[in-house]
């Protein structure tokens with residue numbers, strides 16, 4: 599884990615996007631492939647299956663998305679590696695798949711988004727914001743995707759990569775088939791955000807199976823990239839989208855990753871000085887009554903025991919720096935059993 603503060607430098611991001619676009623160009627010349635939108639392609643085992651996938655009502659087996667949040671860059675080298683392995687023949691496609699960059703425009707600026715959060719923009723009415731328009735461009739791909747793996751990263755470090763998605767039994771099964779060992783965070787009974795939908799919610803609403811993979815703190819971390827690549831290959835294989843050939847590396851996992859949902863959301867005070875205690879990271883344990891933040895002269899304590907999720911430090915580079923404050927200080931998760939999930 600590198601102390602990168604969630605910021606990758608722009609020249610490196612530019613190079614990775616150029617690598618991706620070079621691979622897309624090679625695929626569009628050498629492989630059965632159609633461009634759906636900028637930085638978004640459907641690629642398959644033969645041109646007929648790609649054309650069928652793109653027909654009205656057609657289906658794309660699996661879509662893998664990167665940089666839906668522009669600063670969460672680890673997905674860039676992952677999707678480029680996948681494309682290059684498809685080009686080399688190391689991965690043999692058996693069904694049409696989608697590969698896309700969500701928000702390369704924001705990525706090139708080192709920002710999470712430009713006008714509004716793309717991952718709260720799907721299924722919402724189009725307005726003049728760039729993300730609303732980009733959501734509209736990507737919706738055709740997402741609506742015809744049977745499975746979606748959307749690769750994200752967190753603001754703060756994380757003790758582990760994890761899956762997060764709105765509860766659906768089939769989403770949980772998909773996550774476990776990709777990795778038995780990664781923890782799963784799921785939630786139900788209310789949308790994640792009241793504006794537009796997240797990519798996974800949108801795919802679910804269209805009858806597909808969408809999940810999000812959070813790799814760890816934003817940046818080009820090699821360990822995170824390796825985990826994201828392994829998960830993507832497993833997603834290709836387990837959905838019957840591809841034979842991943844020499845990449846096959848099934849590990850013996852002795853115990854399944856834990857299952858979590860949130861048990862408390864600590865709101866961000868709307869006024870006054872707020873200082874989160876330093877060093878909170880994702881999955882860190884807290885006990886009820888532990889100090890979480892200072893609000894002016896008042897202490898804010900953890901209302902319940904559990905594990906921290908999405909602590910919101912405001913610092914240069916975060917969307918709220920010099921802007922409206924975040925809605926939440928952090929969430930606290932509890933472990934649940936599969937029996938406690940809604941049926």
Ligand SMILES: [Zn+2]
Nearest residue numbers: 667670750751
């Ligand atoms: Zn994200």
